Amino acid sequence: QDLSLPNGTPVDTSSPASSSSLLNRLQLDDDLDVETRDLFVTVDDPKKHVCTMETYITYRVTTKTTRAEFDLPEYSVRRRYQDFDWLRNKLEESQPTHLIPPLPEKFVVKGVVDRFSEEFVETRRKALDKFLKRVTDHPVLSFNEHFNVFLTAKDLNAYKKQGMALLSKMGESVKYVTGGYKLRSRPLEFAAIGDYLDTFSLKLGTIDRIAQRIIKEQLEYLVELREYGPVYSTWGGLEVELSEPLEGVSACIGNCCTALEELSEDMTEDFLPVLREYILYAESMKNVLKKRDQVQAEYEAKLEAVALKREDRPKV
Amino acid sequence: MESTEPEPSGSRPEEEEEEEEEEEEEEEDDGALPPPEQPLAAMEDCLAKKMEITVSEAEKRTGRNAMNIQETYTAYLIETRAVESQSEGQCAPVESLWRRYSEFELLRNYLSVTYPHIVVPPLPEKRLSADNMDPDFVERRRIGLENFLLRVASHPVLCQDKIFYAFLMQEGGWKEMVNETGFQLKADSRLKALNATFRVKNPDKRFTELKHYSDELQSVISHLLRVRARVADRLYGVYKVHGNYGRVFSEWSAIEKEMGDGLQSAGHHMDVYAASIDDILEEEEHYADQLKEYLFYAEALRAVCRKHELMQYDLEMAAQDLTSKKQQCEELATGTVRTFSLKGMTSKLFGQETPEQREAKIKVLEEQIQEGEEQLKSKNLEGRDFVKSAWADIERFKEQKNHDLKEALISYAVMQISMCKKGIQVWTNAKECFSKM
Numbered sequence: 001q002d003l004s005l006p007n008g009t010p011v012d013t014s015s016p017a018s019s020s021s022l023l024n025r026l027q028l029d030d031d032l033d034v035e036t037r038d039l040f041v042t043v044d045d046p047k048k049h050v051c052t053m054e055t056y057i058t059y060r061v062t063t064k065t066t067r068a069e070f071d072l073p074e075y076s077v078r079r080r081y082q083d084f085d086w087l088r089n090k091l092e093e094s095q096p097t098h099l100i101p102p103l104p105e106k107f108v109v110k111g112v113v114d115r116f117s118e119e120f121v122e123t124r125r126k127a128l129d130k131f132l133k134r135v136t137d138h139p140v141l142s143f144n145e146h147f148n149v150f151l152t153a154k155d156l157n158a159y160k161k162q163g164m165a166l167l168s169k170m171g172e173s174v175k176y177v178t179g180g181y182k183l184r185s186r187p188l189e190f191a192a193i194g195d196y197l198d199t200f201s202l203k204l205g206t207i208d209r210i211a212q213r214i215i216k217e218q219l220e221y222l223v224e225l226r227e228y229g230p231v232y233s234t235w236g237g238l239e240v241e242l243s244e245p246l247e248g249v250s251a252c253i254g255n256c257c258t259a260l261e262e263l264s265e266d267m268t269e270d271f272l273p274v275l276r277e278y279i280l281y282a283e284s285m286k287n288v289l290k291k292r293d294q295v296q297a298e299y300e301a302k303l304e305a306v307a308l309k310r311e312d313r314p315k316v
Numbered sequence: 317m318e319s320t321e322p323e324p325s326g327s328r329p330e331e332e333e334e335e336e337e338e339e340e341e342e343e344e345d346d347g348a349l350p351p352p353e354q355p356l357a358a359m360e361d362c363l364a365k366k367m368e369i370t371v372s373e374a375e376k377r378t379g380r381n382a383m384n385i386q387e388t389y390t391a392y393l394i395e396t397r398a399v400e401s402q403s404e405g406q407c408a409p410v411e412s413l414w415r416r417y418s419e420f421e422l423l424r425n426y427l428s429v430t431y432p433h434i435v436v437p438p439l440p441e442k443r444l445s446a447d448n449m450d451p452d453f454v455e456r457r458r459i460g461l462e463n464f465l466l467r468v469a470s471h472p473v474l475c476q477d478k479i480f481y482a483f484l485m486q487e488g489g490w491k492e493m494v495n496e497t498g499f500q501l502k503a504d505s506r507l508k509a510l511n512a513t514f515r516v517k518n519p520d521k522r523f524t525e526l527k528h529y530s531d532e533l534q535s536v537i538s539h540l541l542r543v544r545a546r547v548a549d550r551l552y553g554v555y556k557v558h559g560n561y562g563r564v565f566s567e568w569s570a571i572e573k574e575m576g577d578g579l580q581s582a583g584h585h586m587d588v589y590a591a592s593i594d595d596i597l598e599e600e601e602h603y604a605d606q607l608k609e610y611l612f613y614a615e616a617l618r619a620v621c622r623k624h625e626l627m628q629y630d631l632e633m634a635a636q637d638l639t640s641k642k643q644q645c646e647e648l649a650t651g652t653v654r655t656f657s658l659k660g661m662t663s664k665l666f667g668q669e670t671p672e673q674r675e676a677k678i679k680v681l682e683e684q685i686q687e688g689e690e691q692l693k694s695k696n697l698e699g700r701d702f703v704k705s706a707w708a709d710i711e712r713f714k715e716q717k718n719h720d721l722k723e724a725l726i727s728y729a730v731m732q733i734s735m736c737k738k739g740i741q742v743w744t745n746a747k748e749c750f751s752k753m
Binding site for chain 1: 539568
């Protein structure tokens, strides 16, 4: 396929440079000099709250800063997932051309997973921490007023209610346009990104499933190994000369079991979340593209309207 | 029980000395139950050292069986070649003949009956539930049969057996030869009933313990083999799923620019990883077969214990019978009835016998007692010889078992290490691919 942009430059349908550079902007830059940073945010200390209506978890968000935009040098507030979700939506609304880092999944689809288990809460905490750090390191997003409020306000709900009444102009018009107009075509470069993202998230999804399957198989293997080791021990009990070697084999198998357990844990805690994060990233990007499509649709609608009006004019 | 000078039991065959030329080996002596003073064939004189024995091929055959029904079976080629002494330097010709599994079974039955005090090497499994024609099964059986022959050929007593030698060298007429030995008459049908219990009043503690050990050994090895098979299945699953990575990395690499090569190479390594499990499990089957051999050996060990039990039981029965006959004799002679007996009562009720009748009875009994005492003596001797020879072979077996199992465990460990190293290599390679992306 030999595609080219309107200005003549050829389009690459594989890994468009634009998408990887977008991703690069959002990656944590490890080489960033600590001294040049003036804003530090941490998410920790999850706590369970039991109320009449519901039970939920809050996390402590600690901020340390020297920025003028902040009244105090230090803040410590409690936020729940809803609050993070709200923040993200606000960021998307107010900076639609920027790619907002993803949040961990809102709903736990598995059904079997315990929302309040230590593992789940910890995984979520890590993801929320990463999210805020990414926003913190973003040269534009970190100065967003909603972000500031999120980090500092004692009562976030009051602020939220205030904001609900005012819809950003952009958001409104976007919602208005989705009503009728069909998009003519995406410009090539965006089409290429779109295709890439579709395949990319598909492949990552497959890798996620494969990894989960491997973990499952490993755990089943572990079950059998746990029965295998002790049999050598039993045998060793019957023997005289062979007693030591057999016990040795039993102990080795025991060590293998421990190692395998660790491996499965590490895969679950370190590998899978990263895959899921990038799937969410891809989703975010697709949403950005959709918004772009909507803007284009609106623009084209307006062009048509103008063309029609022009036609009418001579008749008048 | 009185005992006169020990008489040799009548079951020992004549000693022979054979001198054979050319490729055949020299036999020192021939005996089913060698007298304890004579040495057994030393390791250097075992048939295994003088002759190369292999079961080199397996072939499907069709033929008509005893009931004139056509059947398919597998025949195995046994090849033998005398090992020349180094001074000669020339290779002796290979002799060969074909045998089927049932003939091996016949050989083993013959050996078990003829040498009841020996732990006779086991044959590979009789029948796989699925298919005797399955090539993997046939291959493993071929190896097992070869192993059986080598075990027998390295046994100090068994290797000198004529029937065994004929099995290796003489294709025609071997079956008739075996049947002519009349060994089937010696086979005790009581032992066939595996769980037949005959209560022995004074069991030999050592044999009881040994029987218990062989039961436990069988149980633990069966369990081990079962779990090992399950472990292997699961491991197979883990490895094979990694193959899916190979495919998806390949597909993914197609849409990537900078990462494309790295992903493609990494995917290849995943494929290698997934494929490696087949060889690994193949090797592990060899380990399983080694364990299986000792599972069946445990059965052979148990059989020796059972034979001893049976011997002991016969002995006790014979002693009991003798005692009661002596008692009867005494009663008749003295006219007193010491213990209540129906005979005594009836004779009291229906009148005594005439002195002549009584005399006749006493004479018969005395003859029987004489016979009985002789039999008891020989049985006692037989028993003692059995215990001595059996215990010698059991010690030999124990050493063999410890040695073989140690070797098996070592090679199993080596196998595992190699498998892990291969795994590490694959992942190291993959990691390199990823870091170069």
